[in-house]
Amino acid sequence: MNLTQAFAGGGIVATLENHVGLLTISNARRKNALNLAMWQGVTEATDWLVAHDARAMILQGDGGVDFSAGADISEFDEVRKDTQSALAYEAANSAAFAAIREAPVPVIAKLRGICFGGGLGLAAAADIRIGDETGRFAVPAGKLGLAYPADAMADIVAALGQATARLAVFTARQFSASDLGGSGLLTMRVESAALDGTVEKIAADIAANAPLSIRASKVAIRAVVAGDAALQAEAARQGAATFDSADYREGRTAFAEKRKAVFTGR
Missing domain, CATH: 1.10.12 (Lyase 2-enoyl-coa Hydratase; Chain  A, domain 2)
Structure with a gap:
């Protein structure tokens, strides 16, 4: 059985095949940045995949280059302009992180290229993170003048470890996959050519159990x-x-x- 359902006007795409769900952030022209509707779509797509008997899920960015640049800053003047609107926006963020973290089935984040901000938050909420040597990671809140919600920060601290999380958040600097080799962020690091196959094999192994x-x-x-x-x-x-x-x-x-x-x- 092969099913596909689009959410957020096609910005989030869910596909199910052989009990493996594929949740794709589909905004490659903007490095898979997520707008407000797409944050909401992550929650909807996760629920849809679980309801259709996904036994494992793969979270990925579209285009084969970047995982996600995080939130789409171009809409912040409208949807995240002050405390009231920001709190509503962060509620959608938190719901998306929770959907991944609390999904009843294992979620594997497939990481290549840019994984910044809210994109890193989504990856950190996953159960397993597998990436290649192209990975670039950052928590740029300090350069934007905003703060991340505590639940998202808890995932980032758990994924990076306290010391590295402090360095990442306080400096807002970028890290390579090799920089974070000892942090625990990546469950596995593989060669770029092997990334898709490795993730698919692990998801299939989980779904067969x-x-x-x-x-x-x-x-x-x-x-x-x-x-x-x-x-x-x-x-x-x-x-x-x-x-x-x-x-x-x-x-x-x-x-x-x-x-x-x-x-x-x-």
């Missing part, structure tokens, strides 16, 4: 990282439910029969 198990595992990881009692309880509930699932029976049977399991998510 038992969906209920993967979902429970993602909640458990989030619970551990956040130290959140409610998430811990939800992880325990989802984990316990796997033992009554058809997929658990299938996994045991396939192991005994020395064949590959076929999971249905039930």
Whole structure:
């Protein structure tokens, strides 16, 4: 089954094939900068992919050059001109980051070229980040005279580590993929020619595993990282439910029969 749905007037495109969702930021002529409608579209596209049984998601920029330059500054005079409008804009930002962070399925950010500002925020909210040597990263808020919401900053700190996050935010300087090699931002760094294939293989591997198990595992990881009692309880509930699932029976049977399991998510 191959499905495609456009959001935000085509600025965000969601595609589903073989249970792998592809969420594309589609504004290559502006280095995949996101306007307000596109921030809202990220949330809508994520929900759409999950509703259509995506078991893994790939987040990427269109055009094969840049991931995302972040927010589209050209519209700030209209949609982010003062405190009231900025708070409404940041609510859309935060919802997009949360959609990626809290998606029930793993999200892989495929990173090449520019990954600035809100683009870095989206990447930082993903579960896995895989990039090549062309990556360039920055948090340019200090050069724009604005501040990022705390939830977005929490993702950036978690991805970069406290020390590197402070340097990135306070200086607003650009970093290369090699500069950030020890920061933990990139889960894997591969050669440019191997990036697409590597990401697709990892997404396919995830999608082939038992969906209920993967979902429970993602909640458990989030619970551990956040130290959140409610998430811990939800992880325990989802984990316990796997033992009554058809997929658990299938996994045991396939192991005994020395064949590959076929999971249905039930």
